[in-house]
Amino acid sequence: MASKIRIKVGTTEIEFEGSEEYMREELPGLVELLNDIAPTEAPESEDVSEILPEGDPSKQTLKMTTNTIATKLGAKTGSELALAACTHLCLVKGNDTYKRANILAEMKLATNFYKKTYSGNLSKSLKKLVADGKLLETAQDTYALDAKEKANLQAKLSGS
Numbered sequence: 001m002a003s004k005i006r007i008k009v010g011t012t013e014i015e016f017e018g019s020e021e022y023m024r025e026e027l028p029g030l031v032e033l034l035n036d037i038a039p040t041e042a043p044e045s046e047d048v049s050e051i052l053p054e055g056d057p058s059k060q061t062l063k064m065t066t067n068t069i070a071t072k073l074g075a076k077t078g079s080e081l082a083l084a085a086c087t088h089l090c091l092v093k094g095n096d097t098y099k100r101a102n103i104l105a106e107m108k109l110a111t112n113f114y115k116k117t118y119s120g121n122l123s124k125s126l127k128k129l130v131a132d133g134k135l136l137e138t139a140q141d142t143y144a145l146d147a148k149e150k151a152n153l154q155a156k157l158s159g160s
Helices: 020-037 066-073 078-092 100-109 116-120 122-131 147-158
Strands: 002-009 012-019 135-139 142-145
Touching (some): 002 020, 066 078, 066 100, 066 147, 078 100, 078 116, 078 122, 078 142, 100 116, 100 122, 100 142, 116 122, 122 135, 142 147
Antiparallel strands (some): 002 012, 135 142
């Protein structure tokens, strides 16, 4: 009878399929090997506080997470999650403009919605939002919510 096992330590992952007898005999050695070759420290992650600067508290009009905003807006695509992230950066954090990196970092915080493919397709998503008149590109890789869209989102999220 064949068995399958997948072991992941840090960023190293090994998948094995074989007989139960072989696994019983060889699995301890495989685990030891994995521990030897896997990095001992976690990879350095980006400092989100640098990517997501605090906005202007006087401009903060909502108190909710990007997950909540995405839920209320019914986000199902990368573009819709990007819009939810921009909405959070604008209405919750109080930022007037936001860089592409800010938007991506905020999208990643929406763990109920974020998919890795959204990162690779972010440029396409942002271009679509600009073409649809929902975002303005104020400088290269810098965006802001369109005034009409901002008012529309404010009304939707406030329950008006």
